[in-house]
Amino acid sequence: MEIKDAKDLPLFLALLAPGFIILWFRSRVIEGAAPDFKKELLYFALASAAYYGVVAPLFDVGAGVRLPPVLWNLLFYFAVPVFIGVAVGWVTQRDLEYAWAERLGMHFAHRIPTAWDFRFGRLAEGDFVLATLTDDRQVGGRWVPGSFASSAKDGRDVYLAEVWDIPANGPWIPAAPPRGILLCGADIRYIEVFGG
Numbered sequence: 001m002e003i004k005d006a007k008d009l010p011l012f013l014a015l016l017a018p019g020f021i022i023l024w025f026r027s028r029v030i031e032g033a034a035p036d037f038k039k040e041l042l043y044f045a046l047a048s049a050a051y052y053g054v055v056a057p058l059f060d061v062g063a064g065v066r067l068p069p070v071l072w073n074l075l076f077y078f079a080v081p082v083f084i085g086v087a088v089g090w091v092t093q094r095d096l097e098y099a100w101a102e103r104l105g106m107h108f109a110h111r112i113p114t115a116w117d118f119r120f121g122r123l124a125e126g127d128f129v130l131a132t133l134t135d136d137r138q139v140g141g142r143w144v145p146g147s148f149a150s151s152a153k154d155g156r157d158v159y160l161a162e163v164w165d166i167p168a169n170g171p172w173i174p175a176a177p178p179r180g181i182l183l184c185g186a187d188i189r190y191i192e193v194f195g196g
Contacts, residue, residue: 018051019044019051021078022051123147133189155185162174
């Protein structure tokens with residue numbers, strides 16, 4: 001579609017809106033780098049085309065309940081795409097598409113681009129993390145609320161909200177005073193995870 005006039009812009013946005021809403025909700029619940037929405041126009045268009053192909057016939061009924069145009073537009077362009085986006089996010093977050101594909105004897109490439117995103121996306125509260133740095137020092141901590149692993153493509157860093165001391169002999173103990181630590185990706189050689 002070519003936009004020749006400003007009056008065509010609302011139509012263009014309406015055509016892409018369902019795909020944008022569906023993919024935005026899905027992107028909020030999956031691991032990995034956040035999508036660059038400027039580069040995702042093709043995906044919005046494909047998702048919108050699928051939406052219009054499946055959902056539009058359900059709204060194009062000759063008999064039955066008649067809705068005011070404002071309510072019809074709200075349902076068609078916003079509420080139903082939000083519901084579908086949440087449902088797709090729920091399915092994606094539980095990896096159900098892989099389970100369904102396996103039952104059909106198919107193998108899908110994994111949607112998570114790196115082992116980093118995959119593992120940190122599945123850490124459970126209370127898991128322990130031991131990072132060995134490039135200078136061979138080790139930093140340990142417990143994955144608690146407030147801990148975070150970056151999904152940025154240009155840098156992988158980790159914030160451990162609860163640092164633990166690692167004595168040469170004996171169990172780990174919480175650092176005193178309590179503190180967190182930011183580990184820059186360039187300084188990390190490897191990370192070990194205990195638990196989960």
